[in-house]
Amino acid sequence: MISLRDLTVRYGDTVAVDGITLDLEPNKIYGLLGRNGSGKTSLLSVLASYRRPCAGTVTIDGVDPFENAALMRATAFVRDSLDVTDQDRIAKVLDFAGRLRPTWDAGYAEHLADVFELDRRRRVSALSRGQRSSLGVVLGLAARAPLTILDEVYLGMDAGARAAFYRELLADYLAHPRTIILSTHLIEEVAGLFEQVIVIDRGRLLLHEDTDTFRARGVAVTGPAAAVEAFAAGRTVLGEQSLGGVRQVTLYGALADHEAEAARTAGLTLAPVGVQDLFVHLTAVGDTARTEALR
Amino acid sequence: MFDDRSPIYQQIANGIKDEVLSGTLKEDEQIMSTNQYAAFYRINPATAAKGFAQLVDEGVLYKKRGIGMFVSPDARGRLRAQRRERFFADVVDPMLTEARMVGVGVDEIVAYLKDGAR
Amino acid sequence: MSPRLLVATNLLRIYRPVAAWFWVTMIVCVGVGMTVVSRVTDPTFSLWLVIAGAAAKYWLGVVGILLVGLHLRQFVANGVTRHDFLAGVAIAGLVVAVLFALAVPLGHAAEQLLLSLAGPLPERYPTTSPGTALREFGHVLPAALAFLACGATISAGFYRFGAWGGLALLPVAVLPVVAAEALLGVDEHGGFDVRFLPYSAAALVTLALTAVVALLFHREMRDVAIRRGAA
Incomplete structure (x- = not known):
């Protein structure tokens, strides 16, 4: 079990992670969702012992992972910038990982490199953005680390490579269950892989729940303005728009059966909201009041 | 395969x-394991x-320990019974509401069903 | 293999080809240079001591500068703690410094041997002997360690504290090199620099300052945040 308590990361006056408390059970795939600059990478850096938190604690099974040899060995953290030597050839990068990581699976690394069509003789500096990302995926998955953290590793990958990534990730997870945290803001195409989603915004935790629960969170209510207003009163409104006398609001929180029934009798139409839309609404630009309301 | 809007499970x-x-699935037939299912549907x-x-539930x-999941012997019958119960509420009632709105009489519907559906 | 040994052996493996190139270059330069000089005149100096003696410590200084920026994240990204990385750096650094310090007297001996094979040894050539070789080793080793520690500590200062912090620490980080350059050294005529202090005191001061700066390096790095490379 990974436990974060009041975790805070600051850079000078900038607060990147603002008092996050979170528990992650082992051997699940987590989706860490947040817009750019929401604090995802800072949070993950602390988890991977790449930096110390300014305040708060991280423990893995009760032990602080920072500079703990066993726990750091059991963690693989892949950042979008890749922590490899740019002048090295891919073959050398993979060989190096194999020499240092006791859990490295060289055969699997070769398989993945084939899947992503990586030429082992190419230097890292000569790779395209998407190929760099693919190399990151190879390093992250072939490490077979009990805690595998992939931070926006799909950048620059085309749709085909991303599909291959998701397929390989799932297949390898099924064969070798472990804790995987995948940070992303492209939720639509990966949501199915996540057992749970964690949404952070402006350094704060917005929600952490089963993906299926998250899916059922949003509802779009459409109808005559007055009726919509009345129904929405006292609920968390994520977004609203009007067209003539018709009004539509996006509400947060699943409706009970009797509430849905009441809405229909009031002449309102209810429609589910897709996960990507829900995420966009939840983390909408410049609306701190709403964020506060959700907390 | 899955839409984005309701719980996948x-x-x-x-x-x-x-x-x-x-x-398509026969009674007492083994179904895919959760892992096969997960890999297949991503x-x-x-x-x-x-x-x-x-x-x-x-x-x-039903589960056979260490072997897998199978279709219950009475599953089809029970599902049919459930769906039949809900058939009028879920399928016929909305149709009648629509018919009333657009002015289609019940006798018209009955006639249509008699020669349309053999 | 323990993590620190793993780090040390991998660092040595990374630098093996680089060091090989370095020494091949040295040998070729000195070989060509000494041949040319011997044709023209009787050499009164050892070119090997001039070039290799100095280049060896500068090379270690450069490697010291590269260590943190190039290798820290590479090792940590593969599950190595900072502590084990630093311990591995210390082991590998010591091994390389000793090997380089050995190369200086050994090369000097080889140079003398080749000269004597080519003809009578020039009269004023600084000849070596087991005793001289030992003294050369004794002068080069502390200097090599000083340069390595200085390079590593300077770059660690910038890595950890940014431009201004790095600059502020610079005067402290260069202390061992200042001591080594002022108090120790083998000149091209085979003379030993003991201008200010007798050898044992000079070596002690240099090693002590090197140890202090190495400690500073450890303090800078032991809980440092791992920076990103160029994205």
Whole structure:
């Protein structure tokens, strides 16, 4: 079990992670969702012992992972910038990982490199953005680390490579269950892989729940303005728009059966909201009041 | 395969129920494991397991320890009974509401059903 | 293999080809240079001591500068703690410094041997002997360690504290090199620099300052945040 308590990361006056408390059970795939600059990478850096938190604690099974040899060995953290030597050839990068990581699976690394069509003789500096990302995926998955953290590793990958990534990730997870945290803001195409989603915004935790629960969170209510207003009163409104006398609001929180029934009798139409839309609404630009309301 | 809007585990459960009803899945037939299901449909195995668990709760599937999940012998009959109960409420009532709105009489519908559907 | 040994052996493996190139270059330069000089005149100096003696410590200084920026994240990204990385750096650094310090007297001996094979040894050539070789080793080793520690500590200062912090620490980080350059050294005529202090005191001061700066390096790095490379 990974436990974060009041975790805070600051850079000078900038607060990147603002008092996050979170528990992650082992051997699940987590989706860490947040817009750019929401604090995802800072949070993950602390988890991977790449930096110390300014305040708060991280423990893995009760032990602080920072500079703990066993726990750091059991963690693989892949950042979008890749922590490899740019002048090295891919073959050398993979060989190096194999020499240092006791859990490295060289055969699997070769398989993945084939899947992503990586030429082992190419230097890292000569790779395209998407190929760099693919190399990151190879390093992250072939490490077979009990805690595998992939931070926006799909950048620059085309749709085909991303599909291959998701397929390989799932297949390898099924064969070798472990804790995987995948940070992303492209939720639509990966949501199915996540057992749970964690949404952070402006350094704060917005929600952490089963993906299926998250899916059922949003509802779009459409109808005559007055009726919509009345129904929405006292609920968390994520977004609203009007067209003539018709009004539509996006509400947060699943409706009970009797509430849905009441809405229909009031002449309102209810429609589910897709996960990507829900995420966009939840983390909408410049609306701190709403964020506060959700907390 | 899955739409984006309702819980995937429910969609999984409903899909399997449909297969049982249509006879694609026979009674006492073994169904895919959660892992096979997850790999095939590219979803998290826990989600698939949740869908299967719901079906076990409802008696559509049963578990054989260490072997896997099977379709209950009476699953098809029970599902049919359930769906029949809901058939009028779920299918016929909305049709009648629509018919009333657009002014189609019940006798017209009856006549249509008699020669249209053999 | 323990993590620190793993780090040390991998660092040595990374630098093996680089060091090989370095020494091949040295040998070729000195070989060509000494041949040319011997044709023209009787050499009164050892070119090997001039070039290799100095280049060896500068090379270690450069490697010291590269260590943190190039290798820290590479090792940590593969599950190595900072502590084990630093311990591995210390082991590998010590091994390389000793090997380089050995190369200086050994090369000097080889140079003398080749000269004597080519003809009578020039009269004023600084000849070596087991005793001289030992003294050369004794002068080069502390200097090599000083340069390595200085390079590593300077770059660690910038890595950890940014431009201004790095600059502020610079005067402290260069202390061992200042001591080594002022108090120790083998000149091209085979003379030993003991201008200010007798050898044992000079070596002690240099090693002590090197140890202090190495400690500073450890303090800078032991809980440092791992920076990103160029994205």
